[in-house]
Amino acid sequence: MSKAVNNMGMSIVEPQERIKHLSHYGNLIEVDRNMPVTRYYRSGTEMLRMANVYLNEGNHENAFILYLRYMTLFIEKIRQHPDYPSIKSEVKAINKRIKDEIMPTTEKLRAKLLSHYQREYEQFLANKEAERARELERERQRQKELANREAAGSTVPSLIPANLHVQIDVNNQPTAPDLTLLDQVVYPNDFPTGANRTNLPNSGLLLPTGDTNVDKTANAHATKPIFDRSQKPQYNRSDSLLAGSLRTVNVPGDTMDVFLKLAQANTSKNIETCGVLAGHLAHNQLYITHIITPQQQGTPDSCNTMHEEQIFDVQDQMQLITLGWIHTHPSQTAFLSSVDLHTHMSYQMMMPEAIAIVCAPKYNATGFFILTPHYGLDYIAQCRQTGFHPHPNDPPLFMEAQHIKMDNNSKVKVIDLRR
CATH class of the missing domain: 3.40.140.10 (Cytidine Deaminase, domain 2)
Structure with a gap:
């Protein structure tokens, strides 16, 4: 199985699935036959320029995507352009650079990302298992306390004050109770105020079970999970290359x-x-x-x-x-x-x-x-x-x-x- 299911009915994407997710964005480039082919040549140059910036800044996911996109453009897609023969010599030099520099760099990034995702995933599962054990222990304690109360013959206390009663007059007609005593009644609060609810960020790793499409815009709303969310594997959803939004x-x-x-x-x-x-x-x-x-x-x-x-x-x-x-x-x-x-x-x-x-x-x-x-x-x-x-x-x-x-x-x- 490629996914685990948490206590919210959501799927946690495993490391290999995350790599596939990045690779999908790396393949998102098409060639318009009516666009001057030189524009794609220039686009590739600037693509590498940005990939190198991401790499130097430690943003390995974005660097990985752009290196893949560059290779997709010049190894595969550019051949579909009718003017491809006119830049064949340039593409030949580009392909040599891909083989000697870009492909080895991309593979190192893939291995580094996979290792990082694996550590995150293992930590998440370990935290989730520990929380499940704590919840089971809390449930055992609740059952034990309930059994002790039943054994002691405890009853549910009345919410009506003992001194609030209906008096009978000499004609056996009930008289009105003293309503001032109602101020002493304690009413239980059966409805949560909502303070214990929270908005869950759309991380890209929590996907509805059975649905592999990532919602790029909507925020999920659900009850706050019990497990430690700080240990949950996540994507940087503010990142346009992953989320499909535009960078500022x-x-x-x-x-x-x-x-x-x-x-x-x-x-x-x-x-x-x-x-x-x-x-x-x-x-x-x-x-x-x-x-x-x-x-x-x-x-x-x-x-x-x-x-x-x-x-x-x-x-x-x-x-x-x-x-x-x-x-x-x-x-x-x-x-x-x-x-x-x-x-x-x-x-x-x-x-x-x-x-x-x-x-x-x-x-x-x-x-x-x-x-x-x-x-x-x-x-x-x-x-x-x-x-x-x-x-x-x-x-x-x-x-x-x-x-x-x-x-x-x-x-x-x-x-x-x-x-």
């Missing part, structure tokens, strides 16, 4: 002001300006640190980057990862046009947390947007139209980003490649 993106408070100054010359001519948002990963949060302004061509309602290889060179030199993009709407409000939706799709496909910042100086407005993860992203990925074209508005294709955090204590840096 920290945005320097001056980002919009700095970018609007960069774009001022174009804005005065009613021309859009765009830039790439780049930064780093630390402690499972993403931090925007740079705006990279590439060479570009703009119009009143569009902006196209040029010479992307220059952006990649800068990012490689500074070990930066792509976290989204920023652009102006000189004379319009803050929203994502049909062209913007397709532009952002390429960012969000590579990095689920990638954001699109739209600055609308005429209306003094800023929007922080993402494609809706469960509809808009897939819809735009499958849309083959180019240029400005209509899209349905219901269900919505994009939404305000909920995973950003403004950081007024940090300042954004600029790398302007237009000069």
Whole structure:
């Protein structure tokens, strides 16, 4: 059997099941045939960059997932892309690195995680068995006390005071009792106040018996278990790679002001300006640190980057990862046009947390947007139209980003490649 059942009717995932759980997330990557193959090559570079950060920080689960994802992409999935022959030489070098470095590192992580999970699981079972023995002993004591009371002929004491009685008058008619004596009656509290109830975190290890699907969002509510929960094996459910949620993106408070100054010359001519948002990963949060302004061509309602290889060179030199993009709407409000939706799709496909910042100086407005993860992203990925074209508005294709955090204590840096 791969699972044990605790006293709440829940299943505790055993070590091998936990490894399978991680491996499942490691395989969650697909290749869009219409996405430029070079984007996947870049995505792989940034994937390794993040995996190495996780490894150095001791977050072995996330590192394991990203190394697996990297291998899945370049050993298996990238071959499905029609332009695969054009990067065959690069992939050949990547596969050599996988064989020499990444695969051995991943296997060491697998062994380390398995050993750690095994220790946690054994400790959990030992604690549970000890608590079961204590509960049996408490039950024996209760039965013994009950037997002693019965043997002594003890009875349940009356809750009615002895001096509360009904008097009979001379005409044999009952008279009303002295109601002031009711203040002396003690009433038992048969209903718990709820203070002994608690919310159980959705750890990812406690699964409903017979159901292997992990609920990613809901918190379970149940009576607090008797055993020591501090010893229960658990996943870090705040972790997006395991839970499917988005990591927080920290945005320097001056980002919009700095970018609007960069774009001022174009804005005065009613021309859009765009830039790439780049930064780093630390402690499972993403931090925007740079705006990279590439060479570009703009119009009143569009902006196209040029010479992307220059952006990649800068990012490689500074070990930066792509976290989204920023652009102006000189004379319009803050929203994502049909062209913007397709532009952002390429960012969000590579990095689920990638954001699109739209600055609308005429209306003094800023929007922080993402494609809706469960509809808009897939819809735009499958849309083959180019240029400005209509899209349905219901269900919505994009939404305000909920995973950003403004950081007024940090300042954004600029790398302007237009000069």
